[in-house]
Amino acid sequence: MTGYWDVHCHLLPGVDDGAESMEESMRMLRMEYADGVRHIIATPHYRRGMFEASDGRIKAQYEAVCREAGNQLPGLEIYLGCEFYANMDMTETLNSCSRPVMGEKRAVLAEFSGNVSEEFIRERTAALRASGFTPVLAHAERYACLRENISLVWELSKMGAYIQVNAGSILGEHGRKCKKFCSRLRKEDLIHLIGSDAHGDQIRPPRIGDCAAYLQKKCGSSYVNQIFCVNPGKIFAGIAG
Numbered sequence: 001m002t003g004y005w006d007v008h009c010h011l012l013p014g015v016d017d018g019a020e021s022m023e024e025s026m027r028m029l030r031m032e033y034a035d036g037v038r039h040i041i042a043t044p045h046y047r048r049g050m051f052e053a054s055d056g057r058i059k060a061q062y063e064a065v066c067r068e069a070g071n072q073l074p075g076l077e078i079y080l081g082c083e084f085y086a087n088m089d090m091t092e093t094l095n096s097c098s099r100p101v102m103g104e105k106r107a108v109l110a111e112f113s114g115n116v117s118e119e120f121i122r123e124r125t126a127a128l129r130a131s132g133f134t135p136v137l138a139h140a141e142r143y144a145c146l147r148e149n150i151s152l153v154w155e156l157s158k159m160g161a162y163i164q165v166n167a168g169s170i171l172g173e174h175g176r177k178c179k180k181f182c183s184r185l186r187k188e189d190l191i192h193l194i195g196s197d198a199h200g201d202q203i204r205p206p207r208i209g210d211c212a213a214y215l216q217k218k219c220g221s222s223y224v225n226q227i228f229c230v231n232p233g234k235i236f237a238g239i240a241g
């Protein structure tokens with residue numbers, strides 16, 4: 001099957017801890033393509049004091065990757081997004097347009113520390129909503145406060161956040177506990193999006209195809225279509241290519 005989305009991927013070379021070279025970016029893209037992915041959102045980290053590549057550098061790398069991919073991988077759409085490490089002035093930074101928001105819903109892939117408090121994740125989600133953004137909670141399975149209290153996932157979802165889970169976590173790459181929590185989220189229909197969160201072609205490679213095959217067996221093709229095609233198409237509608 002083709003037409004899948006990968007909504008979370010560190011494929012731009014030399015802008016964060018993802019791909020290190022154009023060659024590595026292209027190897028990642030060829031893996032995604034072989035898996036049936038045709039829409040990829042490049043989501044370089046933005047984290048103050050750690051990952052702060054300039055807008056100009058990110059755009060230049062994005063355009064270079066698109067040019068290269070355009071010649072080799074027909075029909076593959078690559079979009080520019082961002083994985084934003086939540087901080088207290090994120091809404092101001094986003095409003096100043098110095099980091100891209102994604103599509104008509106102004107989606108923001110928001111990342112938190114693994115030991116984030118319930119209060120902080122709830123308050124930042126509310127702040128994003130109040131400023132007209134659509135929070136997409138990056139790799140929700142990583143946060144202890146959610147693993148310990150699934151009702152908070154429900155609450156965030158009701159507040160208007162979308163829940164993204166990593167393909168590798170569903171497949172058990174991060175241990176049994178994490179895999180079990182992903183199953184629970186899936187059974188409660190709390191997963192809206194799955195991303196690879198790939199950082200390279202060797203270390204943390206994209207595994208959308210393996211994950212889709214696994215979910216196909218567990219839940220059938222309509223679930224796979226919903227998660228990898230329909231939901232991302234809706235949530236990121238209008239995302240500029």
Ligand SMILES: [Fe+2]
Nearest residue numbers: 008010083197
């Ligand atoms: Fe990421």
